[in-house]
Amino acid sequence: MLMTPASRADAQKRVDDIHVFRRELASLEREGIVALTEAQQRGIADHHAGLLDKFSSEYDIDRDAQASQLSLGMRIASFLGALAMGASVFLLFYQFWGYFPTAVQVAVLVLAPLGAFLATMWIGSKDASGYFTKLAAIVAFACFVLNLVMLGQIFNITPSDNAFIAWAALALLLAYTYDIRLLLAAGIICIIAFVSARTGTWSGMYWLHFGERPENFFPVAVALFCVPLWISHARFAGFAVIYRVFALLALFLPMLVLANWGQASYLRIDRDAVEGMYQILGFAGSAGAIWLGVRRNWPDTVNTGITFFVIFLYTKMFDWWWSAMPKYLFFMVLALTSILLLLVLRRMRSAAYKLLGGAAR
Numbered sequence: 480m481l482m483t484p485a486s487r488a489d490a491q492k493r494v495d496d497i498h499v500f501r502r503e504l505a506s507l508e509r510e511g512i513v514a515l516t517e518a519q520q521r522g523i524a525d526h527h528a529g530l531l532d533k534f535s536s537e538y539d540i541d542r543d544a545q546a547s548q549l550s551l552g553m554r555i556a557s558f559l560g561a562l563a564m565g566a567s568v569f570l571l572f573y574q575f576w577g578y579f580p581t582a583v584q585v586a587v588l589v590l591a592p593l594g595a596f597l598a599t600m601w602i603g604s605k606d607a608s609g610y611f612t613k614l615a616a617i618v619a620f621a622c623f624v625l626n627l628v629m630l631g632q633i634f635n636i637t638p639s640d641n642a643f644i645a646w647a648a649l650a651l652l653l654a655y656t657y658d659i660r661l662l663l664a665a666g667i668i669c670i671i672a673f674v675s676a677r678t679g680t681w682s683g684m685y686w687l688h689f690g691e692r693p694e695n696f697f698p699v700a701v702a703l704f705c706v707p708l709w710i711s712h713a714r715f716a717g718f719a720v721i722y723r724v725f726a727l728l729a730l731f732l733p734m735l736v737l738a739n740w741g742q743a744s745y746l747r748i749d750r751d752a753v754e755g756m757y758q759i760l761g762f763a764g765s766a767g768a769i770w771l772g773v774r775r776n777w778p779d780t781v782n783t784g785i786t787f788f789v790i791f792l793y794t795k796m797f798d799w800w801w802s803a804m805p806k807y808l809f810f811m812v813l814a815l816t817s818i819l820l821l822l823v824l825r826r827m828r829s830a831a832y833k834l835l836g837g838a839a840r
Contacts, residue, residue, distance in 0.1 A: 482535045490534040492716075497527050535740045539544045558661065559609040561617035569625055571584065576629075584633060595619035603657055613661070616653040620662060623649050643673035660717050667703065667725045674699035675729075680744065693733030694745050700729035720779045727768060727780065731787040739794065761791040773827060785824070 507513045564664070576584065599615040608614045627642050647781030653659060672689075675696050679689030689695045704726035707719035734757050737744050741753030768784030771777070793813065800809055 488562055490646065494531065495533060497530065498833070501527075542546070557614050561614045561661075564614065564621075570623065576771075579785065581633060584632070586627050586632075592619055592626050595622045597656070599653065607633065607764075609657065612657050612788035613659050615661060616657055617824055620646075620650055620653060620665065623792070638687065640673050640676040640680075643669040644687045647673065654718075658715060661838065663718055663721050664725065665840065667721065670703070671696065671699050671725065671729050691743065692745060693736045693743055696729045696733045698725050702726075703729065720777075723777065724779050724783055727783045727787070731761065731765060733781075735787070735790065735794070758791065758795060765791060767825075 482613050492546055497681065504513070504515075510513070564638050579587070595615065599612060599619050602615045603609075611698075612702055626647060630636070631642075631839045632637065647666045647669035650662045650669060654663035654666055659666040676686040676689040678695040678698055679692060682692070682695075684692070703722050707722045712718040712722075737757040738761050741757075743752035744753045744757075746747035746756075765784045768780050770784075772780030772784060793816075796809075796813065796816070800812065804812070
């Protein structure tokens, strides 16, 4: 009985596993480890052929490496096409906008995102590959963003952070409906902007100035990191990764700013004390991200943690030694530090390997 995958990503993963299995089986046969009978080989080949035919007809998956390379090109073309289409719509509005009366402007602004959204739904029902659906969805999101911005200008509406909620809602709706990681990222950015702006208003500042206090980003960073822990994203390949990476960016980038610009903090203490505190928190937080990523097998978390640990380290070394050392010696110290980090990470990799039980027996 052929099991039906829950999504195109699951089907593609199964196909990739089939190719890995075939290569490993061929290696084992060449090394004399295993020898299947002709009937067994034919049974496995027929089963895999049936799976590939079924997945190809239902999900438009990549059956081999050549198809995978072409799909990568198609994804790039789809992404660039969506950006170009969104820019075209934006510039078209501005090119001829002044020639239209207000009633026509409002009608166009209302109908454009609605029409793009309906077009996305129709294309999604016909497009098995998803490339054209993603293009239409991104255009629909761009039209909706333009809709709120232009309506605000027409009726002289005071800018509000509530617009981020509307944009995030549409982006997340399209992202989860049609499995579009780019729109998930756009929705997360809107959520980060809204929560950070609202946090800033609670402290008494005008919402447009929320970026002046980097600590406004900390609450949303924690919330975003917890989302894939609370809600399973097994059906959406890469979604949990995007949540974690953006959460860590919203955490470590403000820490990096505060570690070098203490006067931006809410804390009314000595500037040097603020910078020192956030330098320690930056090192501890990035090291903690590395440890957690290794424990939970999250390469994205490990890589992000390593990146910021190195940035914090190099920034601190620059503060300490750039003026005090000859430049050749400074860069030699950086090189030796990088080598030391490589040795430490290699030991961590070995420890993680032992923690996971070593090679399968």
